[in-house]
Amino acid sequence: MTDLTLSPALAPAARWRPGPRHYFRCLQGIVWREWLRFLGQRGRFLSALVRPLVWLGIFAAGFRFTLGISIVPPYQTYIPYEVYVVPGLAVMVQLFNGMQSSLSMVYDREMGSMRVLLTSPLPRWYLLASKLLASVAVSILQVYAFLAIALLWEVQAPWYGYIAVLPALFLSGLMLGAFGLLLSSTIRQLENFAGVMNFVIFPMFFASSALYPLWRVKEANLWLWYICEANPFTHAVELVRFALYGSISWIATAVVLGCLAVFMGLAVWGYDPARGLVGRRGGAE
Amino acid sequence: MIAESRRHEGEKGLRLMSSVVEREDKIRGSAAMGGNAGGAEVPAAASALHIADLSHSYGPRPALKDVSLALRPGEFTVLLGLNGAGKSTLFSLVTRLYAHRAGSIRIFGAAIDRDPATALSLMGVVFQQPTLDLDLSIEQNLRYHGALHGMPRRRLEERIAAELERVDLAGRRRDKARRLSGGQRRRVEIARALLHEPRLLLLDEPTVGLDIESRQFLLDHVRSLCREQGLAVLWATHLIDEVGKDAHVIVLHLGRVLAHGTAAEVLAAAGAGSIREAFDKLIRRGEPGR
Numbered sequence: 001m002t003d004l005t006l007s008p009a010l011a012p013a014a015r016w017r018p019g020p021r022h023y024f025r026c027l028q029g030i031v032w033r034e035w036l037r038f039l040g041q042r043g044r045f046l047s048a049l050v051r052p053l054v055w056l057g058i059f060a061a062g063f064r065f066t067l068g069i070s071i072v073p074p075y076q077t078y079i080p081y082e083v084y085v086v087p088g089l090a091v092m093v094q095l096f097n098g099m100q101s102s103l104s105m106v107y108d109r110e111m112g113s114m115r116v117l118l119t120s121p122l123p124r125w126y127l128l129a130s131k132l133l134a135s136v137a138v139s140i141l142q143v144y145a146f147l148a149i150a151l152l153w154e155v156q157a158p159w160y161g162y163i164a165v166l167p168a169l170f171l172s173g174l175m176l177g178a179f180g181l182l183l184s185s186t187i188r189q190l191e192n193f194a195g196v197m198n199f200v201i202f203p204m205f206f207a208s209s210a211l212y213p214l215w216r217v218k219e220a221n222l223w224l225w226y227i228c229e230a231n232p233f234t235h236a237v238e239l240v241r242f243a244l245y246g247s248i249s250w251i252a253t254a255v256v257l258g259c260l261a262v263f264m265g266l267a268v269w270g271y272d273p274a275r276g277l278v279g280r281r282g283g284a285e
Numbered sequence: 286m287i288a289e290s291r292r293h294e295g296e297k298g299l300r301l302m303s304s305v306v307e308r309e310d311k312i313r314g315s316a317a318m319g320g321n322a323g324g325a326e327v328p329a330a331a332s333a334l335h336i337a338d339l340s341h342s343y344g345p346r347p348a349l350k351d352v353s354l355a356l357r358p359g360e361f362t363v364l365l366g367l368n369g370a371g372k373s374t375l376f377s378l379v380t381r382l383y384a385h386r387a388g389s390i391r392i393f394g395a396a397i398d399r400d401p402a403t404a405l406s407l408m409g410v411v412f413q414q415p416t417l418d419l420d421l422s423i424e425q426n427l428r429y430h431g432a433l434h435g436m437p438r439r440r441l442e443e444r445i446a447a448e449l450e451r452v453d454l455a456g457r458r459r460d461k462a463r464r465l466s467g468g469q470r471r472r473v474e475i476a477r478a479l480l481h482e483p484r485l486l487l488l489d490e491p492t493v494g495l496d497i498e499s500r501q502f503l504l505d506h507v508r509s510l511c512r513e514q515g516l517a518v519l520w521a522t523h524l525i526d527e528v529g530k531d532a533h534v535i536v537l538h539l540g541r542v543l544a545h546g547t548a549a550e551v552l553a554a555a556g557a558g559s560i561r562e563a564f565d566k567l568i569r570r571g572e573p574g575r
Contacts, residue, residue: 014403015395015400015402015403016402016403016406016407017402018402018435021435021437022434022435023435025432025435025436025437025438026432026433026434026435028432029428029429029431029432029433030429030432030433032428032429032432033418033421033425033429033432036420036421036425037418037420037421040420040421041420112412112413112414112415112416113416113417113418115380115382115410115412115414115416116416116429116430116433117433118381118382119380119381119382119405119408119410120405120433120434121401121402121403121404121405121406121434121435122402122433122435123402127433272384
């Protein structure tokens, strides 16, 4: 082998530093791909809508006669059960979307397409945040479609509620999406995802204020009430519930923001090749 | 933008080079036997890919041990090893899918752990697993990759047209990736890897599962890129017949580099008449306990 001499042709590269335009194009590309995938998977859209509608049309219809709802904030009067349950179902749509997104990341990692994302020269935290934003955009569309169909059940919030709920949905979607990202960094195999459904998603949904007001839970079982209060999903539901009626729950907002920061931080740590779980296990294989 | 910035890299590069060279971190890469020592020295800054004393393990199981190698611009280098030799681990570390804890990896002088943005912007990768999104069209897959590299729209469209032309798939750019054969998908993946005009191309077992014609097309295509564009290529394979007479060869076995040099140098060092014979001899000598 001959000696190499240093010549301009063999010069090392200049440092490449991405500018705002690089970041923007990257975000645009990731969101655009998520939309394309979503539009291409009509079944996903339908199931995202059918799931809460089954709850609203069947479960809520059955429960309205057994579960009276008293006046609880943000409601100003007695409300039928359908009205109570709609914000919880809206956040359920986001919960499932976050899990679907997380599932697709585990799938992408097993199938290899995650590698394409992670070999981008942009910082990994930014790639994950872009992926999260793309997923939240899709979930918000699903929620608005659900709210539109819920009008058929005469569940109608004030008109300004549909605008006020947008930032709330954005925050709750981010928190649940970040939770999904965190899960995807800890799950190595697709098969393990069924366990997540049983041990994470269902307990999260049922031990919350989505289906019943917490004062009733407190009357029935104090420990369950503590669990419901500690459940971030409860606060996401309350954030959306209050926003849909034009008010704000500061506690719910603070809890959702705090959980978002923790989940996102842990997810970025989980995907960091130098420190995280994926790198330690060689899980990106 | 990446391409634009590289037009100015000569001057800046020379400035950066001096600091890198000052570290006197040089690698000895030649047809050495039973280790990584050898004859000529390849300065880190002059290498397209420069790996020194790289070790990695999964828990107690070592996957790579003291791996050192260097690739120069324009070189077609075959990374030859049996399944489980550590090729994919090496690729995962070089592409920073996970981090190395011992040793160093530099791409044109940029350390992958300290300056991943520069290192990754200079690198195109074709992974062993298929990584196209089968529900998207060819051009949608390529646009997504361009976006991940922050490429401007007009430049991206020009590059997509040029690269698809080169792999003879320009007429099928709107076809869903699902409709392509295995060989065509690999061609799209190579076009995608070259979209942002990298200077180093890594291919991990790119011909696995392909028919003879597709394999030959890929080999010829990538070799021509080395000749015509000065691209440095690392081609990982366990198929010995993919080593051409003019190729550089790295033999990797059980996580160790057993030989590194031109095909002729490896043959001479192993005392063999063919690459297959040289490979067999090297593997036997590299077995634990020998």
